Amino acid sequence: MSGRGPIMLGVEALALTDGDRGRLVDPRVGGAILFARNFESSPQLRALTASIRSLRPELLIGVDHEGGRVQRFRSGEFTPLPPMRTLGERWDADPASADAEAFEFGETIARELRDHGVDFSFTPVLDLDYGASTVIGDRAFHADPVIVADLAGALVRGLDAGGVASVGKHFPGHGHVAADSHVDTPIDTRTLDDILRSDIVPFAALIAQGLDAVMPAHVVYPAVDAQPAGFSPVWIDEILRQRLAFDGLVFSDDLEMAGAHSAGDIVARADAAIGAGCDVVLVCNDFAQMDDLLARWTPPEQPALARRWQAMATRDVG
Numbered sequence: 001m002s003g004r005g006p007i008m009l010g011v012e013a014l015a016l017t018d019g020d021r022g023r024l025v026d027p028r029v030g031g032a033i034l035f036a037r038n039f040e041s042s043p044q045l046r047a048l049t050a051s052i053r054s055l056r057p058e059l060l061i062g063v064d065h066e067g068g069r070v071q072r073f074r075s076g077e078f079t080p081l082p083p084m085r086t087l088g089e090r091w092d093a094d095p096a097s098a099d100a101e102a103f104e105f106g107e108t109i110a111r112e113l114r115d116h117g118v119d120f121s122f123t124p125v126l127d128l129d130y131g132a133s134t135v136i137g138d139r140a141f142h143a144d145p146v147i148v149a150d151l152a153g154a155l156v157r158g159l160d161a162g163g164v165a166s167v168g169k170h171f172p173g174h175g176h177v178a179a180d181s182h183v184d185t186p187i188d189t190r191t192l193d194d195i196l197r198s199d200i201v202p203f204a205a206l207i208a209q210g211l212d213a214v215m216p217a218h219v220v221y222p223a224v225d226a227q228p229a230g231f232s233p234v235w236i237d238e239i240l241r242q243r244l245a246f247d248g249l250v251f252s253d254d255l256e257m258a259g260a261h262s263a264g265d266i267v268a269r270a271d272a273a274i275g276a277g278c279d280v281v282l283v284c285n286d287f288a289q290m291d292d293l294l295a296r297w298t299p300p301e302q303p304a305l306a307r308r309w310q311a312m313a314t315r316d317v318g
Contacts, residue, residue, distance in 0.1 A: 004030030004058055004309040006274065006299050008251070010284040014040050016051050019287060024055055026294055030309055031060040033284055034118065035072055042076035042116060049117025060313055062167075065109055065121040068138055077115070079108050084125060087151050088142030099154040106158020113164055120165040120312060122215060122251070124152040126202040127175035136175045145201035152202055153209055165312045167251065168206055170217035171240060172229060173199025177219060185228070185262060186219045195221065204244055212312055213249040214240060216278070218257050227276070228262065231269075236277030249308040250277060254284040266293045279305055 005028035011020045014037075024032060032052055039045050049061055063072050068083025087105070091098035109121055126148060127133070129140035141151045156166040172195050177186035188195075203214070216230040225234040230252050240246050252273040255266060264272075266289045270281045279302060283290045 003306050004060065006030060006280050006302060006305060007270075007293065008033055008062065008280050008282045009290050010035060010287075011038060011048075011052075012287060014038060014044055015048060016055070019291075021055060023290055023294060024052065024059060028294065028297070028299060029059070030280060030305075031062060031119075033122075033282060034061065034063045035284070036074075039073045042078075045073065045076075045116045045118075053117065060119045060309065061117065062120050062122060063113065063118055064123070065113060065118075066123045066125060066139060067105060067109075070139060073112075073116070078112050081105055081108070083138035084141045084151070084155075085129060085138035088129070088140075088147060091142065091147055091151060095150070098151060102151045102154035103158040103161075106155035106160075107162040108158075110159045110162020110164035114162065120167065120212075121159070122167045122169060123159075124155050124166065124168060124206075125170075126152055126168045126206065127170055127173050128199055128202075130175045133175050133177060140175055145198055149202040149205035153206055156206060156209070156211065165212040166206075167213040167215055168203055168211050169215035170219070170229075170253065171203055171214050172217070172221070172235060174217045174219055175199070186217075188219055188221050189223060190221070191223045192221075195224075200239075200244075203240075207244050207246045207248075211246070211248060213251060213308075214246060215251045215253055216240075218253050227272070230278065231262075231272040231276050233276045241277060247304075247308075249279050249312055252278045252281045254282045256283060256286050256289060267297045270297050270299075274300060274302070279308055 007029045008031040009023055009029055010033050052059055064070050065072055067081030087098050087102050125139045127136045127140050129143045141148045159166050177188045218228045218230055220228050225232040229235040255269040273281050
């Protein structure tokens, strides 16, 4: 395997450790995801991303950098951004102003990340704000799927103008269930028709506009499939790939999360995600599980992986 492989891993601290270096040089690894533990200051972050580049220039570096409570880099040269719900509240009073601010937020995220050597953010959140999910909550733009599509589309245009790819999450929608997939396995009992009329609307709209990547939810929708969406060929292959005609990169959500445990150990989870149609699997925080995955997992051939990774990497700044 050459180029960027199908694994994306977290790194341990403010600078690369020997363990990080040993993992990141593995050709099955295609990227690194950063967290608050990896940030102390702007100069330190630039040094960290430069060290990753010096190790393997082709690796892509991502981060969950949405604004609000999910903004990993919060000081130095980074602009503090409010949660996306504030844009939805503004849209209710002044849609044009909200769209302009969403574009500005996207462009700010993109330019600040690129200036620190980070390639993309796992944003926008396309979940609907049903008032049920504490893990989504004010991360969602709005309860109305058309308004979510409008605001998220403006944010994606800003990301694109700033030279950064977009990742829509959490397909097909995490906002209707109260349970947090980090610590539980949420179950959404709605029918496929109900979900298609509501939660899928923003995904379909942004895919039509050129959304770069999608992350499925560790949520079970038993009326559609017994497997969580991230392990479900029905959701990823039949609905996302075929019905919605999405040909971009599909990232699993973190395979360490409780919502992923139904598939078995870390190798079984990786097999389940790739088997369902994910392109890249994320293992974010447990370094022993990363080492276990690298010791025992043989990924299948993925003919489209290099092309889809490259689409995430190729950007011209507007």
